[in-house]
Amino acid sequence: MRKIIVCDLDGTLAESKSPITAAMAEVIYKVLAHHRFAVISGGDWPQFQSQFLSHFSLDNGNIKNLLLFPTSGAECYKYENGAWVQVYDELLSEEEKKKVMDAFSHTFTTLNMTFDKVHGDLIEDRGEQITFSGCGQKAPLLEKAAWDPNQEKRRKIVAELQKEIPEFEISIGGATSIDITHKGINKAYAIRKIEEMFGVTKNSIVFIGDALYPGGNDTRALETGVECIQVSGPNETEEILLSFTQDISPHI
Numbered sequence: 001m002r003k004i005i006v007c008d009l010d011g012t013l014a015e016s017k018s019p020i021t022a023a024m025a026e027v028i029y030k031v032l033a034h035h036r037f038a039v040i041s042g043g044d045w046p047q048f049q050s051q052f053l054s055h056f057s058l059d060n061g062n063i064k065n066l067l068l069f070p071t072s073g074a075e076c077y078k079y080e081n082g083a084w085v086q087v088y089d090e091l092l093s094e095e096e097k098k099k100v101m102d103a104f105s106h107t108f109t110t111l112n113m114t115f116d117k118v119h120g121d122l123i124e125d126r127g128e129q130i131t132f133s134g135c136g137q138k139a140p141l142l143e144k145a146a147w148d149p150n151q152e153k154r155r156k157i158v159a160e161l162q163k164e165i166p167e168f169e170i171s172i173g174g175a176t177s178i179d180i181t182h183k184g185i186n187k188a189y190a191i192r193k194i195e196e197m198f199g200v201t202k203n204s205i206v207f208i209g210d211a212l213y214p215g216g217n218d219t220r221a222l223e224t225g226v227e228c229i230q231v232s233g234p235n236e237t238e239e240i241l242l243s244f245t246q247d248i249s250p251h252i
Helices: 022-032 045-051 061-065 094-110 141-147 152-164 187-198 219-224 234-244
Strands: 004-008 036-040 066-069 075-080 083-089 123-125 130-133 168-173 177-182 205-209 227-230
Touching: 004 187, 004 234, 022 036, 022 061, 022 234, 036 187, 045 075, 061 066, 061 075, 066 187, 094 123, 094 130, 094 152, 152 168, 152 177, 187 205, 187 219, 205 219, 205 234
Parallel strands: 004 036, 004 205, 036 066, 205 227
Antiparallel strands: 066 075, 075 083, 123 130, 130 177, 168 177
16 A cells, blocks of 8 residues: 655755755655655745745646645645645634734743844744744754754743643744644644545554654654654655655555
């Protein structure tokens, strides 16, 4: 039985907020010829379009096997009848967004944290998700990597936010991010949606991510019981994806 392959984006298919390479796109094309393939990321839909979809031709008939889950699984898109169609959307209300923004402000005051060198927005409203980025949304990769390599700063922020807004899902993501969605919206939620959409069991799904270690932003996938594969980065992901192209059994 062929698997439904599910991947994280940043750190797994591409470097943080960087486009996937042409080589990775070619490997994914090969996978799509044999498997359904899903991508889950904290990025919003426009980021998916620029970072991921810009490397694919919609003329390829196998694009129908691709599912995309922006904003940590709070929304889902599939390609149908020549266009990308939104399957569902778990938007935050304006009242909820304000509550989250106020919680961030109070948390920074409590922790006496200031952010002097910020590239782009420090906190971004992504509709379904509010995302904090410690160096700003457009920070250079090297600066992002150095800001909080051990997640110590973000763990302190998350601990305070959980006191302020326990009714929300609060997750550490990427190199500098904290993502906030409705409670229960995370990568496990997206994987369970995949099970429902295709009427499959967890044994039919494999998840690939770079942060399946304790405290990593992919660990929610472990809760689902699907097979999970830890990778060190895009190069290792390419090798693993290529191994799946050797499978020639029928589609699920």
